[in-house]
Amino acid sequence: MSKKVVIVGGVAGGASVAARVRRLDEKAEIVMFEKGPYVSFSNCCLPFHISGDVENSQDLVLMNPDQxxxxxxxxxxxxxEVVAINREAKSVTVKNIQTGETYEEAYDILFLSPGARALRPLSIPGIMSPHVFVMKTVPDVENLMTYIEKEGVKDTVVVGGGYIGLEVAENLKYVGYNVTLVEAQDQVMATLDYDMVQMVNREMLEKGLNLVLNDSVKEIKEDRVILASGKEIPAQAVVMAIGxxxxxxxxxQAGLxxxxxxxxxxxxxxxLTNDPYIYAVGDAIETTCFFTGKKTQLTLAGPAQRQARAAADHAYGRxxxxxxxxxxxxxxxxxxxAANTGFNERQCQAHGIDYDFAYIIPKDKVGLMPDSENLFFKLIFAVPSGQILGAQAVGKGNVDKRIDVVATAIMMNANLEDLKELELTYSPHFSTAKDVVNHAxxxxxxxxxxxxxxxxxxxxxxxxxxNEMIIDAxxxxxxxxxxxxGAVNIPLSQFRDRLSEIPKDRPVYIHCRSSQRSYNMVRALGQLGYDHVYNMDGSFLGVSEYEYFNDVRLDRDPIVTDYNFN
Amino acid sequence: MSKKVVIVGGVAGGASVAARVRRLDEKAEIVMFEKGPYVSFSNCCLPFHISGDVENSQDLVLMNPDQxxxxxxxxxxxxxEVVAINREAKSVTVKNIQTGETYEEAYDILFLSPGARALRPLSIPGIMSPHVFVMKTVPDVENLMTYIEKEGVKDTVVVGGGYIGLEVAENLKYVGYNVTLVEAQDQVMATLDYDMVQMVNREMLEKGLNLVLNDSVKEIKEDRVILASGKEIPAQAVVMAIGxxxxxxxxxQAGLxxxxxxxxxxxxxxxLTNDPYIYAVGDAIETTCFFTGKKTQLTLAGPAQRQARAAADHAYGRxxxxxxxxxxxxxxxxxxxAANTGFNERQCQAHGIDYDFAYIIPKDKVGLMPDSENLFFKLIFAVPSGQILGAQAVGKGNVDKRIDVVATAIMMNANLEDLKELELTYSPHFSTAKDVVNHAxxxxxxxxxxxxxxxxxxxxxxxxxxNEMIIDAxxxxxxxxxxxxGAVNIPLSQFRDRLSEIPKDRPVYIHCRSSQRSYNMVRALGQLGYDHVYNMDGSFLGVSEYEYFNDVRLDRDPIVTDYNFN
Incomplete structure (x- = not known):
């Protein structure tokens, strides 16, 4: 007798369940319910329709019911829309939104993939106005684009500095709108640490995006957004992307x-939920943290697809x-x-994990290659085990490669010794003989x-x-x-003849351009009886990148005579 | 008392030893001998000076003696040039090439990093002619470029289809020379399997490079190269890159x-060599194979740098x-x-390892993105353990990323279950939710x-x-x-109504464009009592890529009505 499988919700979770069940069981009866107009679409690509990178919004639809x-x-x-689950009867109550009709559909196994809803805090006056949008579905992006084109919108505000907020802001900016990104925290992209996000800030600043930090939306008016600080931002359209x-x-309702x-x-x-005939996958469920074994949440497409496959497999005895x-x-x-994997510093601190990190700024490929770029890389590891906990990378080049390598290492329980020995591919167009990951x-x-x-x-x-003693090597x-x-210039090429200028009785902080030369000086001094010598992480390049955005934003005195980003 | 460390040879091995020793021991006396004019240069970048990607040959020099x-x-x-090692006396005999003078230099520890020499088989008449070059040092590339510019060379022959040969050929072609690449085997790039190299062949064909396989050089004349087949290739300059x-x-000589x-x-x-005071690193030494534990050789910069560090560390008790x-x-x-890691099929066969492989052709990023490209990916695993043995990737996009992930997995002893669960970064510009590696x-x-x-x-x-039964899905x-x-067209969207057309009593081979649809049909038929159903690896796309080059080269009848590479 063939199984009847019912799935609530499509996209990454539901559609993957459906396809996997079909491959496992050619005879199963499979019904998939979706309350919206599209059962399978690329929600991760929605922002790219704004700029026209995805020209036609219908291209976002991956599979239609006929297919x-x-x-x-x-x-x-x-x-x-599935409006109720009748667990005793093993059926769902479904409302046909177009006809208003309601009916029952029986199941042997039920898969829930309802997803997550974009937050719209009703405490904000104006939040439900027609010029306020979210970005979760194909109609969402279609509505936004129709509105801003029809109404001749010039100024937009995007609220929330997560991935969706950043991508919406970037794509609105690409096609010429004025964009202000408002973030309540002191940084965008909570996945990155504060030091690593400053390069992202600089990029947004240079591309003309107005980034407002440490401020939140108090009220949305027809033509402007009023922030908690009292600041008013002109905006004829607002996109909420706060989570x-x-x-x-x-x-x-069903008692799950x-x-x-x-x-x-x-x-x-x-x-499997607490009902042995009901599975749940995707953005709506609790998952488990690899590091701590504690419950967590992660609204990402990759894990949703793996969950879908695993749930379908289990329903068929695998x-x-x-x-x-x-x-x-x-x-x-x-x-x-920008890319990241595992824990950042904040997460380590929140979980009471003893950690330290390496921060380096090597070139992403051989420096002689015409398109080599600085790659900002932070590797976080457990103390004292050296277990790899996480990594963050920012740059114009192949940052995702390095992070994928570390992600693989993390899931294989690698430690620093393993990472330093990794034999990665090398040719001058792609990397360096000692790749960023080995180096870190x-x-x-x-x-x-x-x-x-x-x-x-x-x-x-x-x-x-x-007024600490800083040496520029x-x-x-x-x-x-x-x-x-205030830094004293003692080049690496001269320091052995100028040791008398370097005090032994107070801390000395040494930097060069990217820490290669300063590191060699630090090691040498350490052997010459200097006990208080510190290498400056990231050196002049790192300091320039770290300080620049806030110097401009807060109009404060730079600690460098001139920034240098090269 | 400070140690005296002597190093023979610079570049990746020797220079890395020197720098590491200095960091470990500020007081060591370090002497590094190099018979050529440069002690530290990027040999991997030499071919890029031909095209001007590295404009000035002096830029190839990374560090000079003064630095x-x-x-x-x-x-x-x-x-x-170090001309002798006197093990008893713990000294080397050195010849100053410029003055002709010879002297002794004592050592406490000696590091050998002599490298490898480019092969020039003296059995080939004309091999030592002034228009025949190799590509190992800065003077080599300078000599080649001076010669071909001064002599007005138009036609060049590159002998050997390894990495150096390919890069020299590519860079000569970039700047407008006629280039014939001659390879004695039936394929270039021995690191790739024959199926994976065909895409590389097509690229060379389309870029106008003349690729001659299964043929070797019999004689080098002033204006042409005569091959073993009797074929004559016009060439006023020849580059030997056969290993x-x-x-x-x-x-x-020293009895090591x-x-x-x-x-x-x-x-x-x-x-450490068999002398407890003499280490050896780099291209001149024997290494150990990760998989078999047997001795092997690998002339790559990354391993050379790691060997250098390890040798220096050991000399200092680490x-x-x-x-x-x-x-x-x-x-x-x-x-x-193109990139590869671990064993390919030939290596598995040579070592008698029971293996199988997956061959897939997904997009390298979300297909909606304007610059998404086909990525040809082959994953080789041990049977029955599922241990990862190797991978090969070819495409216009980020192939090295996927191979680095597999390299990491291999070194962490991963199996297929580990690889399928890897949580890699995803955003539409970089990858797909189920990345190539997970998919494979x-x-x-x-x-x-x-x-x-x-x-x-x-x-x-x-x-x-x-005349086997092939179904096009x-x-x-x-x-x-x-x-x-000869293929029968039964679309995936129709096959359930056309089962009567699919025979059960003979093998059926199913393909679509890239195997996604055919795979679903194969799984369904398997459950419907079809015992002899095979999915065609790579499907139409794979067949087009595999057949094209040899169809053109051998002027043979294609097995497809028209190639399709998209």
Missing amino acids: FDKQYNIDARVYN VSPENELAK EVAEQTGAIKVNHHY TYRNTGVIGSSSVKIFDLN ALVALNILNGDFKKVPVTKVRELVEN REENEYATSHIK | FDKQYNIDARVYN VSPENELAK EVAEQTGAIKVNHHY TYRNTGVIGSSSVKIFDLN ALVALNILNGDFKKVPVTKVRELVEN REENEYATSHIK
């Missing part, structure tokens, strides 16, 4: 367990090794790429082993303000072009 | 052990975990990128678990010639544009 029927023998019903909340009403704090649907190892999630993501912001692991091992001490880029302003012509205020 | 002296307090002596041989004379067959210097776990080498490399050929692992697991059967792209011509309009000769 599901003919190619997979799957009954995909759009505009059909999502699990669509859990159906599950709650949801997490108290987050509202996410609780599932077991195989994505077990699954649930490793938990580490959190890997990437984003392009104008000409800059070597620096990290030196830190872990106590071979040298370092001061992070976040502390340099304080050093300058306290670059050549004289480099120092002349631009340097840290 | 070594001033920055690292290292005594780097160019034009000084290298370890520079082992010094080691042999070298491998009988390869001549490579034998070293232990810490790169031990090393020697994992052996897996062999990872990458190359850009015109607009195409899923297909491979299905193969390993016997969920479906497949026929490789290498066998399709035979199927066509034997694409839509009718796709079939009408181009198809495999």
